[in-house]
Amino acid sequence: MKKLALIVSNNLWSCPYVKIYSKLLDGWGIDYDIISWDREGREEEGIQYTNIEKSRNPLCVFMSFVRFSAFVKRTVRKNNYSKLIVFDSQLGIFLASFLKKYYQGNYVFDYRDLSIEQKTLFKKSFSTLLKNSYLNVISSPGFKKYLPQFDYTLCHNIDIIKAQKGLMPVAPPDYKQGIKVLTIGAIRQDLNYEVIDSLGDKEEITLSFVGKGPFSSNLEGYVKDKGYKNINFKGFYKKEEEESIIRDCTMINIAYPLIPSHISALSNRFYNSLIYRRPMIVTKGTIQGDFAEKYKVGLTLNEYTNLASEIINYLNDLNNSDYDNNCKMLLSKIIEENELFEQKLKDFVVKEL
Template sequence: MKIAIVTQSQIVRVPHLKIFRNILNDYNCNYDIICWNKEGLVDKEGIIFNYYCPATSPKIKKIYGYLLYLRFIISKVNRSSYDKLIIISPALAIVMYPYLKFKYKNKFWLDYRDVSIEQKFMKIFTKVLRISSNISISSDGFRDVLPMNFDYVLSHNFNIDIIKSSRLNNSNLCKKNISNLPIVISTIGYLRDTNVYIELIDGLKDSKNFELRFIGEGPSVNNLKNYKAINRISNMSFYGRYEICEESTFYYETDFVNIYFPKEFSNLMSNRFYNALIYHRPMIVNSNSFQAEFVKKYNLGLVVDDFVDVENKLFDYLQSYNCVEFEENCNNLLNEFLSDYYYFEKKLLEFLNIR
């Protein structure tokens, strides 16, 4: 059997692709990855469609890009006669709907990781779901915004190998106390939520007790650097684009992980959430998010409505922090997620006709 994984970005921008690849590799499956190099990055892996179309492009350019990419996908799929497809994008699945209905009805797996344009095209998206073989979602929170009566398979955003070894890690706060300052708060990954970051900055700027780190790239970086310069903020720093092998170091060197998101992302489970859990780092989340339910249930960090008086809220959390309980809670939730993963693996192997 030959499989094609189809994404709407270059491979480096799709970290959860590894979840599928690990299983395909473990069972020596024959597969290709069809991807779109939107940002002009140097990437030699995959069957690459090169058309520069970053997130800041005009809408007409994005539409034209999708049409060109659709033609590219169909050409490559027809040429290689793949038996089944794994589509890592609801937007792509919508654009591909006529082709999928004609050639791959009940022969494609749809992976859903973020609320997107499908909310504006729910009628056709529901048709896509009906002709799919399987649908994976990365958060149970998405069930609130997706059509009912479909068998959604939960697929968490984590690396299974790291999960299995995560019990070796210890929280920095196990070794810190109030006199061992500053406390490091890091926002790690793709930086796009400028207004939210500024709320955090305003709550802690120039505090000698806290250091703010923004690690990664994205449209917010220049805005935040300008904000720092204009306001002469002394306790924030930046580290640009990084390799995935460096990521663990950033988590090891932080005390709290900032996972406060805008309301439009309240249903998702972010990569940062899983990484904070894996590396045993307390997190800061907004109270109206799906992630907050886990943080409150397992006491994994600070849940806030906003960043008003956030310094005192953080110190209150530190006063009640119990290292042993925190480590145990992280491992308990990871075990729960492992059960979900093994069910996802079972369903994927069934899709691949591997018993």
Template sequence: MIVGIICFWDRYATPYLLKYEQMLQQAEVQYEILFWNRESKQSEASFRQQGNEVYLDYNCKEGKQKLFSFYGWAKHISRFITKRKYSHLILLSTVPAVLLMPTVMRKYKGKYIFDIRDYTLEKYFIFRKLVMRLVNHSCLTPISSKGFLKWLDVSPKIIPNHNITVSEDNSFTAPDFSEDCPIRFSFVGNVRLDKQTEAMVRTLGHSSKIKQHYYGRVLSVCNIREIIKEDGLTNVYLHGPFDVKEKETIYKDTDLINTVYANAEKEEDIPLGDSTPLPNRLYDALIFYRPLVTSKGTYLAELSDEYHLGVNVNGFDENLEEEIVNYTKTFDRKAFMDGCDKLRALVTEEENTFRTKIAQIFKTWKEDGC
């Protein structure tokens, strides 16, 4: 018996994979992970294996040609799954799951976990129907944000799954904004820009009161380096990729967490792909007690308001610096920390329920032995 975990990216872009690996190891269930090396220069696909990790080296083209790359990926992965005869699958994200649907529906009904991380092509009626069919034939469908319930149909298979990790350092407390020092404003994760974040980078680019720090891999589609150079920005610092173990150090040097992300200037125009997900930085805020700066009109902003987690802005606001500085001057430390504790308790309860159900599924898979 071997479980196949299907990833549409590399390991660095799939941090939530580790949770499934740990639980499979605890259940003593064998597994293999199929990664896609998109940056390979090879136009002809080939597989290479390192331990229980399998890499598909196959160049992913950009623009309209990307659809052909996706089709090629699905063809090669389907053949590999058939050849390996996996007993069960864990499908990470909607697009790869839909691409593999013929194989999944033919051989794995009721034998897979369908993990939904993002809103992708669900605005298309047929795609959303295919997603819901995958949901209904899964063992379980974890979703990384309850904001997704705005576009998913109701199903007993759906369960919240939170990307929260507990810090070994319990000495963190909320920042002290009483000192007259520049605010350390940090983005932690894969670095990419949308309309609001690009506008914000430029607006705050010469601020003496706010220093913008970006920790993480700059994605190939992100032009932040060009913007810094072209505009001569003086307060934007790119620190490059980091190890998850470095998060505690990063957040010790952080006052506010940058969670601004919205591909529209007006709140009512923000697409569901931007308004409904929850970033890992939310959980970082709850663990490390660092307030959020997030985009108005998003599900994250709703949580921020409900639990007093930070300030909601529009990246296009001309008075952005003033909004952020005023928040720090009127910062209610107790309300913020109480809100973090309250939401963290709810998240922990839901995460424990998720882990219990996954453990039961893995136990059943192992007992079935097929």
């Protein structure tokens, strides 16, 4: 009998935070399964439920979750796991009654994004899910504003070893040959049209989009239509290329709109900005903007009309030594929070039933 099951309602490649758990469990010598939903016909490790979604119609999505949750219940009963780790609120809500009945106090719930729990219809089930868990984990303190009042433990979406390396000396960016602003990772709409128009054809600044996402082609087409020559798109990149790409830039663009999902989240770019000492460009009023202001690790703005001059003024006033120390201070806080999470997870794993 395997002690644990990690349950995630997506392909594993799109859920890197699952590796935070699997690495810890491997290190502790804990036997576990990963139960995942294969939405793409992509073979991955563990126990897979394959259902390639062809429609995002709400009813179709609802029925897909009904079928996946039924698969999960069958698999859990068959393998008789002693404890579970459940990821994301959609899946958690569909499993809430099952978890309360059979795993009360013997599951961890991990929350990474605002979702259907914000709708009145699902609030009761979501509260049941939180109330009956051993531990409720969130990846950003910004989520607390939108969640019921429970105890939450932070687990930042960052490799702690990578974060610890970020405490070592890092060379500041050299922008004497020009300022390079980078948007890396999943390319979404966010406030990127505003950023593009503000930086378009500014001779002293280059804007790069490296990665793919639902708005990549839209943004690239917009740049072509506008005729901006200093903005480029580079598509997918290998994970091992990420560090060199970031080190080659001057600042990192994290211009988010003021909507709940973006106000509350901490992005991968946020962490990479701190680790590689490339100041972030963030929106005032978001959790990332709050951290940037408190620790003085980036440029925070209400709007992006005069972004080019704001960037130049910020860099001219930047004290690299102070900035370096501020990044280390915030990284140390993040590491401490993840270490606390690790201890709580270990307590859960070794706890007797």
